Amino acid sequence: MTTFFESIAASLTAPATVRSRVTVPLRFPDGFTAVAEVLTFHGLADGKEHLLLAFGDWDGMLHDAADGGNTPLVRLHSECLTGDVFGSERCDCGPQLREAVEQISAAGGFLLYLRQEGRGIGLYSKLDAYALQDTGLDTYEANRALGHGDDERDYTAAAQMLDAVGATSVRLLTNNPDKAAQLTSLGITIAEQVPTGVHLSEANHRYLAAKRDHTAHTLDLAPAAVERVLDPAADEPAPPAVETVNTAPGPGRILDRVDALIPRLRERAEATEQLRRLPESTMAELKAAGVFEMLSPKALGGSGLGVDTYAEVVRRLSRGCASTAWTAGHLAEHVWMLARWPQRVQQEVFAGGPAPLAAATGAPVGTAEKVTGGYAISGHWSFASGVMHSEWALLAVQHHGVRMQALVPVAELELLDVWHTAGLRGTGSNDLTAEQLFVPDHRVQDWALLGSADNPGSRIHPDPILHTPMAILLNLVAPSAALGAAEHAVELFREGMMVRRGKNTVETRQSDSLLAQARFAQAYGQLATARLHWEEAVRLVAGADARLSNLDDGGRAAYRLSLALSGEASAEAVRLVAAGSGGSAQRLAHPLQRIQRDVNVLLSHPTLAIDPILEQAGRGLLGLVFTVPSF
Structure with missing residues (x-):
């Protein structure tokens, strides 16, 4: 007897084809970044504008999978405007999307973003169901009260998309058994079902319990864990609504990510020379790999790694492109330098994430004059590697014979395009100038203090790397x-x-x-x-x-x-x-x-x-x- 899904598959007159491919750098509210290749398609069965986001060396992974190697990790994520965009806690969609991107970025594979709002009933109907849930119905009872099914999603288009890129065998990242069943019926082999995390909060515990009870989602909602979320005054401390973890890569993962970049760095090496700076695609991939945050303190979302990993990353990047290694190495090092500053500056520069980008130059040393509330600095600084990609500049200045460092927004400086050299052309190590530029007191510090093992940042963060004298990494x-x-x-x-x-x-x-x-x-x-x-x-x-x-x-x-x-x-x-x-x-x-x-x-x-x-x-x-x- 032909099953429902088999009849759907048989009704498809033609396979889907890839319509376009474009690289998009992603950044999540917690600062996590990744680079996705976004694919669109012709010929999807439902005619909707679904997207496939590919991460890592997916072409190579598919080739290896055909030879018996690892299969790609795949997540089918149904659109959720309220959770994905606005951060609604009535569901777990936003945290699941964030988790999926990180896992797939690390493992290689695909996230399919499917335009099936509200388990297929649409945005307005979903909000109507929310109103009914406020009267006491659970999510499934509310759907039925509106005349909808428990789950109206159809993954035929998802199977077409996977087939179009050659991913006919996948490791499926899901707690939903229906996704695996539909894909299997549509000809996609599920080599492994990988569970997602349980993103439990006070606002979504009934929603998660309903998914477990009605549609057999594999969710471990232990009573003690639920009680801790619902009653912060319980004997055991309550965990946060969504468990906060440091997602920065460790040494092994970051080195694997860097190795994966080497072939693409070699392909872009000539273009990097001609641009006289790193291509935006290279910068996006370095950010996604966690290169810039590798020396950033763990409390700020960084990896807090050591000197040995840092040196090895620079060495491996240079196997692909020396200009890239030079620029990335110094930009990562300058994040570490910023983490040595006092708390007030750290709150300012790390507000946007664990890896603020800054150029640093000390040749020649500029001058600093004390004025009310700060200093007026002047100078012409050379060799500002990475300045073409930086928001901040760390500038060496001298005041009454004392060498100091001034932290200045690059936008307040004049940038001179003078980097025309025989080698390392892609570093964009241009000059910076300023004349009587005001810098507030808190953004000017004694160089000897910042460079020492006992610097202000080392008293804020326990990461051992912050006790390393500045000259070691320089x-x-x-x-x-x-x-x-x-x-x-x-x-x-x-x-x-x-x-x-x-x-x-x-x-x-x-x-x-x-x-x-x-x-x-x-x-x-x-x-x-x-x-x-x-x-x-x-x-x-x-x-x-x-x-x-x-x-x-x-x-x-x-x-x-x-x-x-x-x-x-x-x-x-x-x-x-x-x-x-x-x-x-x-x-x-x-x-x-x-x-x-x-x-x-x-x-x-x-x-x-x-x-x-x-x-x-x-x-x-x-x-x-x-x-x-x-x-």
């Missing part, structure tokens, strides 16, 4: 970026040697040449040296003593020396690769040519300038006093 970006770029260069060299036919030689492949084999071994050895020095430096500052207060001059010298030697070895590996890669590698668009230029610029940065580092490191290792106190 010195990490350039060598980490150089190492990641060198790793990419050696990878490209190996690939080219294995497949390319040599010119003017008798060898079939370049790898068949004894000289080429020796050159590759040299490059590989230099890369190994760079990696070992870098790992030693990270080990020195990422140990159990999070405050690093006992890192003596010898330890600081060893740290800076290891980073400098890592940068030198990375540059030598890139030089060997470029010299052995033929004339084609000299084209401006060639990845190796770009890597070589980027690494050359990295080595000119003060954090990798070898001569002064060797001098000061030698003094520190010999037990002599540093002649550069900031070292």
